[in-house]
Amino acid sequence: MVELKDYQGQETAWCPGCGNFMILRAVQEALVGLDMEPHEVLLVSGIGQSGKLPHYMKCNTFNSLHGRTLPPATGAKLANHELTVIAIAGDGDCYGEGGNHFMHTIRRNINITLVVHNNQVYGLTKGQASPTSEIGFVTKVQPEGVFESAFNPISVAVALNASFVARGFTGEKNHLVGLLQKAIQHDGFALVDILQPCPSFNKLNTFKWYKDRVYKIEDEEPGYDPRDRMAAFQKAQEWGDRIPIGLIYHCERLTMEEQEPVLARGPLVKQPFDRSGFEKLLKEFY
Amino acid sequence: MVELKDYQGQETAWCPGCGNFMILRAVQEALVGLDMEPHEVLLVSGIGQSGKLPHYMKCNTFNSLHGRTLPPATGAKLANHELTVIAIAGDGDCYGEGGNHFMHTIRRNINITLVVHNNQVYGLTKGQASPTSEIGFVTKVQPEGVFESAFNPISVAVALNASFVARGFTGEKNHLVGLLQKAIQHDGFALVDILQPCPSFNKLNTFKWYKDRVYKIEDEEPGYDPRDRMAAFQKAQEWGDRIPIGLIYHCERLTMEEQEPVLARGPLVKQPFDRSGFEKLLKEFY
């Protein structure tokens, strides 16, 4: 039996009151709940406050570049698809610097869980607007307030027909643990965007701000069908007084691993390398 | 009066039968129809077959890097918003290499028209799959056929609440001219994705393939309201036997230029530079 302490990592360097602590805890509980051992799990993170999360765990970790969480996660998964690969990213990291990979990894539908610590701000670099910051959000670099409309990851993921699209909130830990577990168990690419207060730099979208607004879809709309794409798109637009959390969209698609014929023979890294056919191969050139 | 010959450029280097000829012609006719002079227009292109278009015109041209059509277009527009800025891109160019800029330029709602030559293939590099290639599309680099789901630019643009989203077809030149004119006149970011046959490398989505499928929304669904976002999202999903062309989505949003207070004083490039306040500024540091 895996226990929480198996996932105990380094000392944290986050600010007191940061929502990241809850995400850390939720990821640990989700993995323990699924009885996964640390060596079976690979966390790939970017750079930002979120990017530090794997260091506070104890499992395989590839802490990559800012914005580049998904490509190495994809490469690692294709090389060894027996690993449970979880990509940890920030909102700036994943929707700003790494926006292109976000779209194209969804297209691949590779079996990776993407966890986005969405605090609607650049935390580690001290409070500039992020793609998810709201219009009017004032920072030192945006003294007139943000002009750009906020990036809506749920909306874009649904538009790209991502196979699993969910939103969580750090103030609802158990709910989040459930979402993470479903996402990890989902066969295909899963997005879990997490509303995460940043008490140091986001004084607008505070814990209370979120708390006052979020509602669990399953509680308030038991009839909601996450398989209905139009409904999901509509739900994706809800933001403001009421913010839905839970599983928003879900569909069946072949994963990349299922389509890649070479992987039917097992993980790439475990396939023996046989060069005996080389002489035959050279015949092409004679 | 501006005439077509005012926009006459270099000799073309496209393949016979290429859809690009029609796009070139349509862009020229659109500008002539709007009575715009070549010096008032700036075309910014990327690299690909589409990227060559400005050379076959005669107007201000910044032929930039592969994938980077939108950022220099944005910079140029912010520096001189009196210029009519048209960004010319390919599907690989804009949705692959430059996907991140596609999303974030939509967020900015800057008054640029983006024209995408969507031939669902990489033309200039000889026929690899592009992001818009369909699942199963076989190429030399995708010998098992494409695994990834096709990128749907219309769907993503609607999801990002782009203020003008249209699809054209090279087989419907006059219709295309009309769309381009509306897009250019639209105040804000406008996407015109153009279905463009590539007879050299896309043997699946041929002229006939498109011709058999496209229909004009305005003809067949006169009641269609491009201001209805849900309807637009639904329409964006139509692909296969029937492919809608025309204006798919349209909304009112403040442009970046309208929000940027400095631009209220006129184009940046024309604003005189006054250093007389410098001594006062230095007072901060004393």
Add this chain to the structure above:
Amino acid sequence: MGDFCRVPNYIKVGILSLDFKIKIGGAAGQGMQTVGHTLSHVFTKGGYQAFLIQDYQSRIRGGHNTSTVRIRDGYVSAMTEGVDVLIALNKETIDLHREEVPQGGAIIYDGEKIKLTQQDACLINVPLDRLASEKGGNKIYSNSVAAGAALGLMRYDFNPLADMLKEMFIQKGEAAEDNVRAARAGYEFTANNFSRQFNRNLTPLNDRRRMLISGNEALALGALAAGCKFMSAYPMTPSTGITTYLAGKTREWGLIVEQAEDEIAAINMAIGASYAGVRSLTATSGGGFCLMVEGLGLAGMTETPIVIVEGQRPGPSTGLPTRTEQADLEFVLHAAHGEFPRAVLTPGTAEEAFYLMGKAFNLAEKYQTPVIVMSDQHLADSYWTIDNLDISRVTIDRGELLATKDLAKMDGYKRHAFTDSGISPRALPGEPGIVVVTDSDEHDEEGHLTEDLDIRRRMVRKRMKKLEGLGAEIAPPRTYSTEGAKTLLIGWGSTYGALKEAVDMLNADGASTGMMHISELWPFPAEPVTKALERAEKCFVVENNATGQLARIIRTETGKKVTGNILKFDGLPFSPEYIIAGLK
């Protein structure tokens, strides 16, 4: 006790005229930078000159940071080893830095939180937290208490501090008076209880007004003064401060600052804006610069002026995000595939940062090519007391930029016309009657894509030809005390101050040492460098990196091998003492 191993014994605290250092240490969020900055200001107002450095971790709260200010009665641009007063806002500060305090120095700490015994230094036990709560009404003002305590210890005039705090907190919209009360409590506490024992009273020198400015602020002001109208950037330590400063001035100064979605967009937007006619800037660090490299080549090929600030930090990769290093030089010199001219400027002080930004914009426009200004965390985050920044020394030369009336006289405009200088007169898009065409592909004189290989040859030559003019604009390196010097210390960028002071220390000890500091590095000033190398018996290159990059460049460009490299790559800047030790 006190194992003074980390303080070399040639340390000269107090031997030169006035030389006084205060280090404030604590966890991120405790406001060390504010204290350091405030004290620097207070002394600057009193006629002293300050140099302030920051050492911080990549986290927002907690951990361990310090801010160290050095005060002199003359210009100061380096931090020497050792401190006179250590202000410990937490225990870690004492553990890590107590040995930097020599006998006669003082340690200000809160004895109600930290237990301390056995020190060579005076122990100045001040109930920081309690005074903050009691007098200021909030424990968070303990940093103000500490600032006051430091001044009280020297019985320095309290009023400037009170004024500073008021000004600062009123701007921040916080309780200014509470802060002042907290500071005063600290002041009185040490003035009354410890100033005699410490016995180093300090009074304001005069009321000559000087500026206190950081490297980033100087770079930003340099851009403003040069008429920069557009900046696009993506946040990255240590260059974000430039963006922040300029973003605060957009309305007043009529410029646009756009935060891009990534560094690729940042540089390409800036290139677009420059093509359309405004002076454009971007700023980043090594990681972001990696992503800008393709855009750099685009600027080179399309001959679009652009200024890039590359603020170095220790690499490779994410490295140590908040520390300093000078390991990107060869990368910056050779970044991007293919060949095109560029200039690289490497300022060593705040003043140089300011004036070289002006030069950068001029060179970029005159030679229609990218110019890179290299900074690093040490330059960016440090503060200097300086006399003034003289805007009349910042000329604006936009190069061969054609006005509408010039164009009217011309018979057809060609953006990339062949010329003897390699410089093609530049027109801006929007001019009636002409079009401005350019291309990242090889192009003809008009700017249209070409595969004519004769034109290709000529275009390469035309572009490279610009290097001649550009090279002639590069000022010779600054030398100091080189007349007859046997040993030459060579550096570039932020090491200026440490080098200069090392020379002074060495010569004061009877050595014969000079320095050469290169702040306009490319095109390389080979001739003056060769001469300087030939005049000295021994030459040492001092660099904040592990492989000696400038030394290699010197070898390529002059054929000369230097005697040795003095290197440092632990993320911290050089001290003069470290350099001197490296010579041994």
Add this chain to the structure above:
Amino acid sequence: MGDFCRVPNYIKVGILSLDFKIKIGGAAGQGMQTVGHTLSHVFTKGGYQAFLIQDYQSRIRGGHNTSTVRIRDGYVSAMTEGVDVLIALNKETIDLHREEVPQGGAIIYDGEKIKLTQQDACLINVPLDRLASEKGGNKIYSNSVAAGAALGLMRYDFNPLADMLKEMFIQKGEAAEDNVRAARAGYEFTANNFSRQFNRNLTPLNDRRRMLISGNEALALGALAAGCKFMSAYPMTPSTGITTYLAGKTREWGLIVEQAEDEIAAINMAIGASYAGVRSLTATSGGGFCLMVEGLGLAGMTETPIVIVEGQRPGPSTGLPTRTEQADLEFVLHAAHGEFPRAVLTPGTAEEAFYLMGKAFNLAEKYQTPVIVMSDQHLADSYWTIDNLDISRVTIDRGELLATKDLAKMDGYKRHAFTDSGISPRALPGEPGIVVVTDSDEHDEEGHLTEDLDIRRRMVRKRMKKLEGLGAEIAPPRTYSTEGAKTLLIGWGSTYGALKEAVDMLNADGASTGMMHISELWPFPAEPVTKALERAEKCFVVENNATGQLARIIRTETGKKVTGNILKFDGLPFSPEYIIAGLK
């Protein structure tokens, strides 16, 4: 007529044993490459050796392209000036290339489309289009008619061509028989009407089997032979051919080839796959490499093995997308901020391309760092007749890779453990009982982010330490005819063949010339290079660029200045004659 200015008069066509060149020119889409490749194959099968180069524009149809094959009775790796038979599929071919045909040469053209008079060369008027339509049933087979016509002119055995065409067109699913009939018609037409006049009959030499292979194919085969299991790339000329080749072998060879959304994703995916344990590759050109630079540093910092093929083309920026250049060397050597070890290999022939790919993977894994193999359009697109590729010479050395059983014996695993060699034994994620942690930030031995500056210092030294082992693996440059040679020609990469033949030509004329070709360029083999430089009186570096990059590197690494540079930057490869002219 015929102003032979472009054919230097030291041209030696026909003086050496057999030396025969055929150039096919036409518009893109007319199938010149197919003809060139087919003829090369036909002669290879006949015991000759071929070298085939491609010169094409960045367009799919139209414009002007050529394919030139040189046939010898021994190994050939360079293209000399002048052609014996020019096949003109369009008029432009004649306008641009007629002067390359000396007296005694022939021009095959379609007199029904092109009017030609007054030539020193034999005019071989063949109704290409008509024969294609009449005999093949389609005008598009005129290239096959032309191939047949070339062979007929020399009365070379027709059957190998027929076999080749059949094989090729059956694969393509096209009408093989029609093509053969078209080719035969061309053959008979020239054999009957012109072969006497031309009078240079050629018969197969022997039936020794040899390979005909391009640089790109050799690179791809090298990766396959080395056990590469993962490639992610984004298409970019001239490296796309590597991706294409490997993509066709995925099922058979058990590898994954993924087209990434951009080059940033490409390199980062490859790094991820390598971290997870498989040998990983990416390939691009200069522009794409620009975007990979940050990933390069990531591989350096995380000590993840990775092989990158950088196929150069003329820059800066988009430049001339389908031509050749060698102007990315300094960029590749210094790419990415910060300092970390790398190896750079620069093969000069197809064989070297193959074997050095094997070496690249071994070095990458042994030293856990990026290895860059530099190619260029000339290497990538040219074809060589070679004896064989010997897979038994390709060893696989994965370096210190820990197996499950090794790990079981260990007491806690640390991915970045300090060791004397700087190499930390590598484990793969997924091993029970351990975790594999790494970080782009500076990290401790376990791989966790650290801001401990002592660890930082040690980690820098540990990484740089690997350079020693890496340097010792670098083979000395290949030398040729250097024994007592007064003049030394120095090159790297694709210039190998032209250099060697220039040496032969010069020495045949009584000169005393040798060559040194560097195909393992970094860590720089300073010792053997220094020695070679010291032995010769004059040393010239020959490079396809405008500034002499290798010459500068030689100066940095050896302190020596070469006598001169022979440079070329018009997008075309060197000929031996051009090099010789450059010496004068």
